[in-house]
Amino acid sequence: MQQIKTKVLIIGAGTGGYVAGIRCGQLGLDTVLVDGSDGLGGTCLNVGCIPSKAIIHAASKFETVSKAAGDGTLGITASEPAIDLSKTVAWKDGIVRKLNGGVAALLKKAKVKVIKGWATFQDAKTCRVESADGPITISAEHVILATGSEPVELPFLPFGGDVISSTEALSLDAVPGKLVVVGGGYIGLELGIAYRKLGAQVAIVEMAERILPLYDKALTDPVAKWLTDHGVELHLGARAGGFGDGKLSITTKDGEPLQLDADKVLVTVGRRPRTQGWGLENMGVAMAGPFVKVDDRCATSMKNVWAVGDLTGEPMLAHKGSAQGEVVAEIIAGHDRRFDPVTIAAVCFTEPEIVSAGLGPLDVSGRDDVITAVFPLAAIGRALAIEAGEDGGFVRVLASKTDHRILGVQAVGQHVAELSNSFAQMLEMGAVLEDVAGVIHVHPTLGEAFHEASLRALGHAIHI
Template structure:
């Protein structure tokens, strides 16, 4: 059996793991990265964030052509559109391969040794990797756990056949005639909306009384309106049951049984940390519920064992894992670092998009020391010029009454995902309302709504 010794061993090649590897290499640390999952880039690059946004983009283009073919749009007409989803998926797969190759090149440049295979830990610093060329034992001074997460499977709706997870939903060879989505969170809504745009009949089954229950109602109302306007069948406060003979059994909020016809059932009821099957139980690390417990250095309870990304808890977002990976690499290299962000912004790529950074109304409910101000995108010229001003979109700021310090920023509307970094940057830098108001925002852009919302919080918005 081949044996390796290394300074740093990283398990998992997702956004947390591969970024940690690149940074370790840049810092001159001898590093081995074991990739046993979805491939370099992990879930996000291969079967998550990137391919889903590609399918969402293609769906948006198809919808635009379909509008032109129906009644015309903006004076543009077109003949009846058609989609070959297998070609769309092939385009998506080609883009993923290109990004995979890019990650591989970056790891090679950083002199990181990549081993493809499944790792199983015998103790905290030693693992056995089953590769195509036989087993390898690796011993390391430092171990970074970055095993990511996996879709939650319902025991009465096991994945297989026409019951699919988001992974399979991104690789279908044809648009299903009838798609039922179980779970009204961001993954289910993003894909459900995309397939509705592509022509599928879509139904959504959600246990909560409304979609996207983690967001306040004002943010989700425009998405709800889109779903209603586009004929998406909503079953809120409902429970899914078994699937057979092309029908999904559900129980409505009134307790009535109902059978929904479905060519495919997409189950998106959440994700869980990938803690099984690689010997975590042999490592002696403390847990925080289903997650690996870490401190503000991403250190576990076992010396020189670190954990990053979805394995460490909410928010389970790719950019959080990447930031943690950089922090851990720098700590191992001797730098004094902490993972202590003011905010980690989140985006739902629904129709329209939702952004949330920092505190929202639900977090400050009942407090009288907070200023809240909303500015509608309907009053922004750029929004109107790109048909993004008629869906109830807005930007909202929350700030302290005492010193005007920004506490949170949210937005809903078309293309508002691109505002998320500006929101996070202002919060991270400790900006006050006057800071945002004092920045000359470019005209015409959607970012002007952030400026105007801050002005409104100060009592003197210009365009409302």
């Protein structure tokens, strides 16, 4: 059996693991990265963030051409469009392969040894990897756990056949005639909206009383309006049951049984950390519920064992894992680092998009020391010029009444995802309203809405 000793062993090549590997290599640390699941880039690159956004982009293009058919739109007319989803998926797969190759090249440049295979730990610092070249035993001074997460499966709707997870939804060879989405969170809505744009009849079944229940109603109302306007069935406060003979059984919020016709049932009721099947129980690390417990250095309870990404808890976002991976690499190299962000902004790539950074109205409910100001995208020239001003979109700023420190920023509207970094940057830098108000924002851009919302919080918005 081949045996390897290394300074750093990383398990998982997702956004947390591969970024940790690159940074370790840059810092001159002997590093081995073991990848046994989705491929370099992990869930995000292979079956999550990137491919889903590619399908969403293609769906939006298809919708644009569809609008031009018949009477046309904006003076543009076109023939009725058709889609060959297998070709769309092939295009998406090409993007994934290109990015896979990019990650591989970056790891090679950083002199990180990548081993393909499934790792199983015998103790906290030693694992056995079943690789194509035979078993390998690896022992390390430091171990970084970056095993990511996996879709939650419902016991009465097991994945298989026409019951699919988000992974399978990104690789269908044809648009389903009728798609039922179980779960009204961001994953289900992103994919459900994309398939509605592609021509599928879509129904959404959500246990909560409204979609995207983790966001406040003002943010989700424009999304709910889009769904209603585009003929998406919403079954809120409802529970899904079994699936058979092309029908999904549900119980409505009134307790009535109902059968929904479905060619495919997409189950998106959440994700859970991938803690099974690789010997976590042999490592002696403390847990925090289903997650691995870490401190502000991403250190576990076992010395020199670290954890990053979805394995460590909410928010389960790729950019959080990447940031944690950098922090851990630098700590191992002797730097004084902590993972203590002011905010980790989140984006829903729905129609329209939603961004949230920092505190929202639900977090400050009942407080009288907070200023809240909203500026509608309907008053922004750029929004109107790109058909992004008529869907109820807005930017909202929350700030302290006493010192005007910005506490949170949210937005809903087309293309607002691109504002998320500006929101996070201002919060991370401890900006006050006057800081945003004092920046000359470029005209015409959607970012002007952030400027105007801050001016409105100060009592003197210009364009409203």
